Amino acid sequence: MTLVVSGLSVDHGAIRAIDGISFQVEEGQMATVIGANGAGKTTLLRALSGLTHVTLGSATWQGHELLYSKPEKLVRLGVSHVSEGKSVIPELTVEENLQLGALWRRNAAESRATREKVLETFPRLAERLSQPADTLSGGERAMLAIGRALMSKPQLLLLDEPSLGLAPLIVEQIFQSIRDLTTQMGLTVILVEQNAMSALKIADFGIVLNLGRIAAMNSAQQLIFDPQVRAAYLGY
Amino acid sequence: MLFLASNRVDELRVYQGATVAMYVVAIASLILLTGYSGQVSLGHGALLAIGGYSAALARNHFSAPIWLCFVVAVLATALFGAVLGTAAARLSGPYLAGSTLALAVGLPSIANQFNILGGEQGLLFDVGAPPASLGADFTQYKWYFWIAALAALIAIWWLQNILRSRFGRTWRAVRSNEVAAELAGIHVGKSKTLAFTVSSGLAGLAGALLAMTISTVSPSAFPLTLSFALLTGAVLSGVTTLSGVMIGALVLVATPDIADAISSRFASSENVTTNLPGLLVSTLLILVVLLVPNGPVEQMRTLRTRKSTKKTR
Amino acid sequence: MYQLINTVLIGITSGAIYSLMAIALVLVWRSTRVVNFAQAGMALLSTYIGYEFIQKFHSFWLALFLSMIAGAAISALIDATFMRTLFRRAGHGPIAGVAPIIATLGLLGLIRSVLALVVGGKDVRIKPPVSSVDYTISGHTIAFSPLKLLIVVLVLILMLVLSLIFQRTNVGLALRASAYSPEISRLAGVRVDGIRTLGWALAGAAGAAAGMLQTPDGTGALSPDSLQFSLLLVFGFIAAVIGGLESLVGAVVGGLLLGLVLAFVLMYISGSLVFITAFGLLIVVLLVRPGGLIGSRRGRRA
Numbered sequence A: 001m002t003l004v005v006s007g008l009s010v011d012h013g014a015i016r017a018i019d020g021i022s023f024q025v026e027e028g029q030m031a032t033v034i035g036a037n038g039a040g041k042t043t044l045l046r047a048l049s050g051l052t053h054v055t056l057g058s059a060t061w062q063g064h065e066l067l068y069s070k071p072e073k074l075v076r077l078g079v080s081h082v083s084e085g086k087s088v089i090p091e092l093t094v095e096e097n098l099q100l101g102a103l104w105r106r107n108a109a110e111s112r113a114t115r116e117k118v119l120e121t122f123p124r125l126a127e128r129l130s131q132p133a134d135t136l137s138g139g140e141r142a143m144l145a146i147g148r149a150l151m152s153k154p155q156l157l158l159l160d161e162p163s164l165g166l167a168p169l170i171v172e173q174i175f176q177s178i179r180d181l182t183t184q185m186g187l188t189v190i191l192v193e194q195n196a197m198s199a200l201k202i203a204d205f206g207i208v209l210n211l212g213r214i215a216a217m218n219s220a221q222q223l224i225f226d227p228q229v230r231a232a233y234l235g236y
Numbered sequence B: 001m002l003f004l005a006s007n008r009v010d011e012l013r014v015y016q017g018a019t020v021a022m023y024v025v026a027i028a029s030l031i032l033l034t035g036y037s038g039q040v041s042l043g044h045g046a047l048l049a050i051g052g053y054s055a056a057l058a059r060n061h062f063s064a065p066i067w068l069c070f071v072v073a074v075l076a077t078a079l080f081g082a083v084l085g086t087a088a089a090r091l092s093g094p095y096l097a098g099s100t101l102a103l104a105v106g107l108p109s110i111a112n113q114f115n116i117l118g119g120e121q122g123l124l125f126d127v128g129a130p131p132a133s134l135g136a137d138f139t140q141y142k143w144y145f146w147i148a149a150l151a152a153l154i155a156i157w158w159l160q161n162i163l164r165s166r167f168g169r170t171w172r173a174v175r176s177n178e179v180a181a182e183l184a185g186i187h188v189g190k191s192k193t194l195a196f197t198v199s200s201g202l203a204g205l206a207g208a209l210l211a212m213t214i215s216t217v218s219p220s221a222f223p224l225t226l227s228f229a230l231l232t233g234a235v236l237s238g239v240t241t242l243s244g245v246m247i248g249a250l251v252l253v254a255t256p257d258i259a260d261a262i263s264s265r266f267a268s269s270e271n272v273t274t275n276l277p278g279l280l281v282s283t284l285l286i287l288v289v290l291l292v293p294n295g296p297v298e299q300m301r302t303l304r305t306r307k308s309t310k311k312t313r
Numbered sequence C: 001m002y003q004l005i006n007t008v009l010i011g012i013t014s015g016a017i018y019s020l021m022a023i024a025l026v027l028v029w030r031s032t033r034v035v036n037f038a039q040a041g042m043a044l045l046s047t048y049i050g051y052e053f054i055q056k057f058h059s060f061w062l063a064l065f066l067s068m069i070a071g072a073a074i075s076a077l078i079d080a081t082f083m084r085t086l087f088r089r090a091g092h093g094p095i096a097g098v099a100p101i102i103a104t105l106g107l108l109g110l111i112r113s114v115l116a117l118v119v120g121g122k123d124v125r126i127k128p129p130v131s132s133v134d135y136t137i138s139g140h141t142i143a144f145s146p147l148k149l150l151i152v153v154l155v156l157i158l159m160l161v162l163s164l165i166f167q168r169t170n171v172g173l174a175l176r177a178s179a180y181s182p183e184i185s186r187l188a189g190v191r192v193d194g195i196r197t198l199g200w201a202l203a204g205a206a207g208a209a210a211g212m213l214q215t216p217d218g219t220g221a222l223s224p225d226s227l228q229f230s231l232l233l234v235f236g237f238i239a240a241v242i243g244g245l246e247s248l249v250g251a252v253v254g255g256l257l258l259g260l261v262l263a264f265v266l267m268y269i270s271g272s273l274v275f276i277t278a279f280g281l282l283i284v285v286l287l288v289r290p291g292g293l294i295g296s297r298r299g300r301r302a
Helices: A041-049 A071-076 A094-102 A108-121 A123-127 A138-151 A168-185 A196-202 A220-225 A227-234 B002-008 B011-036 B044-062 B066-088 B093-110 B140-164 B166-176 B178-183 B188-214 B224-237 B245-265 B270-291 B296-312 C002-032 C039-057 C060-090 C098-119 C146-168 C170-180 C182-187 C192-214 C227-243 C248-269 C271-288
Strands: A003-012 A015-025 A030-035 A056-061 A079-082 A156-160 A188-193 A205-210 A213-219
Touching: A003 A041, A015 A041, A015 A056, A015 A213, A030 A041, A030 A168, A030 A196, A041 A079, A041 A156, A041 A188, A071 A079, A071 C182, A079 A138, A079 C182, A094 A108, A094 A138, A094 C170, A108 A123, A108 A138, A108 A168, A123 A138, A138 A156, A138 A168, A168 A188, A168 A196, A188 A196, A196 A220, A196 A227, A205 A220, A213 A220, A220 A227, B011 B044, B011 B140, B011 B166, B011 B188, B011 B224, B011 B245, B044 B066, B044 B093, B044 B188, B044 B224, B066 B093, B066 B188, B066 C271, B093 B224, B093 C227, B093 C271, B140 B166, B140 B188, B166 B178, B166 B188, B178 B188, B224 B245, B224 B270, B224 C098, B245 B270, B270 C060, B270 C098, C002 C039, C002 C146, C002 C170, C002 C192, C002 C227, C002 C248, C039 C060, C039 C098, C039 C192, C039 C227, C060 C098, C060 C192, C146 C170, C146 C192, C146 C248, C170 C182, C170 C192, C182 C192, C192 C227, C227 C248, C227 C271, C248 C271
Parallel strands: A030 A188, A030 A205, A079 A156, A156 A188
Antiparallel strands: A003 A015, A003 A056, A205 A213
């Protein structure tokens, strides 16, 4: 089923952060949202995951309305959000952070299976299971955050700038893992990124946000070769 | 204006006026420490005690003139505050609250240990009769009121200036975000200690004023409930701003009166009379924190700004 | 010699009661990052309810159990109504850190006054469930009785059970996570509001136990103005802070340490220095370890 976002508007006090955004993401697709700082990318994800109060609009996914609900409820509908800033709890161990994502799930066997998959994808985490999360490097934290999100058995995965502050090699690894997992687990993904080039390379299509509105929307390939996008965001 | 007022009004009100002035100073000191510098003190009563006792000792052992007693109270308490403040600056939130609570409970009882502090009964503090030059009509209570009001005015005026100066700005910066303040070059520890010292000095003044109005100092004059009452007064006034400080002081003084009126209306038992003020104050406190958390003055300011921005939309 | 033993025993038993109160405070802190000053007041209320149950069922143990349930219910109710509203209204801005402290203090005053108004003057006594007559060893009476032994044992059991819950179970993980980061926990699907209320409920039960166990000891009388109540409030809090609010074991260690030190001061120096010693102990501990005895070395910005 498709994610259909229609007329989404979010106000921060007197400022309209997102103004009447509409787009669709097919099931199993990876969409990336790029744009300058303050364009509204994070606000968009937070609106979809229930963290931010929405002013207007609707977002339907698998027959459910996502907006105007609490985040806890959306997780049970299959929405998982890795928020900005690595989204791990530093005082808990790696194992506990992962477990946290699966707490709401009933089926212990399934949770174990997911855990195996996550540790297989990110072997570095397996090495550090009993360490507190604040001893992890930046890249490992990103992996843990994504791992935690995956433990919630998502069908719609929202990722907010997972590459922030990471070395290019790690970014490549992580993005590749995300792509693989998306295909293997049949996930629908919305990836918000500053690193426009890397994001467009692994995504199916892209949305360019500017000042809270959609400036361009096309398949990722098209966007890479779009001269305006190249000038503004790809640097060449 | 005050002069005319104090002539018209009966003795009890004049006396209460002195108490109000005392609370104004005490609450202001707490607003400085908690509202501006973000350090929660559950034990301001102890600081008042130090002020009160210092003034009494200065008076009784050195026969110091009244104004000097007050100065001694301020300096002694400020000194104590400076020492305490260096420790307090390292503590955060609940740990600081716990320490000040322990202090409030512990300090007054020291008086029982040392004879020079007068034990259970405490010491006398007599500011003396009003000078003859003010005329025969000038009662003792009026004298109290005048001293207290004058002290309060000076203290508040001085505090306002400090808060507007760069010290005030520093405190507010630390309160909103310690890490950012540190990065901006502010020495957080020194700033907090300074706030503690100034707050203590003011509290000492209030303590001396309290001693004056009840003519004694003793451990029972500074119970834990005093510290809680002061905090309540600060919240009622709006803990982040000095403008509403009168409100808190007035409520603290008025409540026992109102409670009395209510219980005599209904001819209730002694049980009710003792506990009604506490009930009223607590309820008021809860209502204020829930409904107007930043204090009534701040709330009105916010309402006014909201109205004006709505118009410009 | 016997004075020394007695002092130690007195210290342990009074310390155990402080520990119970401290446990309740730490529970609330660990699950919601709020210090609940009203804890002692709620404990008192639960104890009164327990008293009513004793009158009805003539069984201390049943009443203890029921009062713990009552304590949990009252606590949960307060969290679900009062605290949630508080966070919504005063959760931001400069008052955010101070508001819960002030609100719970106000609540404490409220509970205390209401209780005094409703119950005051009535003589309320709770008889101990086991003998409170001190043991004698070779002719000397030592300051320990079956009742006191019971208290110490129960405190240790409670500490162990609660620690296990927090560290080893899923519920405990949810409690800790919700306190450290409510936002991330929500994104992971944890019903944070409900979990917090659960934390408060556990604390309420612990507080009720503290009240019910402390009252039969000594005079057995129950009253909102009593010295016992004030001590419970203040020393319970101090014990929690000494132990470092982060750990239940810390609460017990803090309580026992406080109890012992105060007992020694009481017996060997002077009764009137007890309170200031508590303060001194607290300051010394916090200067050496600002996070409390068992606090984490990591500076956690509360």
